[in-house]
Amino acid sequence: MKERTSELAHDSANGDSAQATLGPRAPAARVAVLPIDLNDVSNQPVPPELRTRLGLLTEALRTRLATACGYTVVQPPGQPARPPRDEKPGYYYAHPDLAVGESGWDQADWVIIPRLNRASPWVADLQAHVVRVRDTTIVSNRIVEIKGLELTPELASRLVDRGAAWMADQISQSIETASGAEAAARRRCRA
Numbered sequence: 001m002k003e004r005t006s007e008l009a010h011d012s013a014n015g016d017s018a019q020a021t022l023g024p025r026a027p028a029a030r031v032a033v034l035p036i037d038l039n040d041v042s043n044q045p046v047p048p049e050l051r052t053r054l055g056l057l058t059e060a061l062r063t064r065l066a067t068a069c070g071y072t073v074v075q076p077p078g079q080p081a082r083p084p085r086d087e088k089p090g091y092y093y094a095h096p097d098l099a100v101g102e103s104g105w106d107q108a109d110w111v112i113i114p115r116l117n118r119a120s121p122w123v124a125d126l127q128a129h130v131v132r133v134r135d136t137t138i139v140s141n142r143i144v145e146i147k148g149l150e151l152t153p154e155l156a157s158r159l160v161d162r163g164a165a166w167m168a169d170q171i172s173q174s175i176e177t178a179s180g181a182e183a184a185a186r187r188r189c190r191a
Contacts, residue, residue: 029175031071032108033062034099036126037089037115044121053149053156054116057126060164061114068165069172069189074108090115096129097136108133110175114167121150126163130174140174142167165189 036054040046066073092099093115100111114128124147130140144166148155172188 028070028072029109029179030074030107031065031110031112031171031175032074033058033065033112034092034114036061037093038118039090039093039115039127040118042118042120046118047121047150049153049156050118050150053160057116057160057163058114060160061112061167064164064168064189065112065171069168071172071175071188093129096131096138100131100133100136106133112171116146116149123147124149126167128167128171130171130178132178139178140171142170142174144170 036058038046038050038054062073065071093113096111096113099113109132111131111133112128113131114126117125117127119125124145125143126146127141127143129138130142131137132139144163146159146163149159149163150156169187169189176188
């Protein structure tokens with residue numbers, strides 16, 4: 001504790017008030033985000049625009065993790081990760097060890113495996129495994145509710161934005177907690 005106090009005093013003496021408050025920030029973790037899979041349990045037709053909105057939500061989540069949370073978002077070499085052709089959607093969600101091992105994420109510290117659980121056109125949850133690459137351990141499973149994603153394009157646009165922000169904050173808390181960050185540093189994302 002003394003080291004931390006003297007470190008803060010030194011930073012404060014140099015005029016670095018932000019660093020004096022929070023201390024030095026750990027290097028940004030490298031995070032990979034797989035495309036969002038659809039887990040449709042609604043027994044209702046899936047409109048074609050939902051697939052487009054899932055792509056937008058994936059990109060919004062990647063952007064949010066990079067810009068608001070300060071992580072380095074990495075892409076796999078070559079094509080984006082997709083399960084083997086004969087496997088159903090949700091394959092990587094059910095097999096996170098294979099997702100990490102087979103999809104070229106060796107340059108990432110963390111892999112996020114998201115899916116959208118669609119109960120109806122009005123109710124859906126965005127759920128994500130937060131997987132530590134070095135030992136393929138699921139350190140957390142996060143869920144945020146996204147109601148109305150299939151309604152109007154205007155509402156969908158707002159929900160993509162807000163859903164990505166909520167999930168990025170949840171993912172960040174999981175990563176920081178699993179990395180042993182101090183309590184004050186666990187809220188890495190900024191609006």
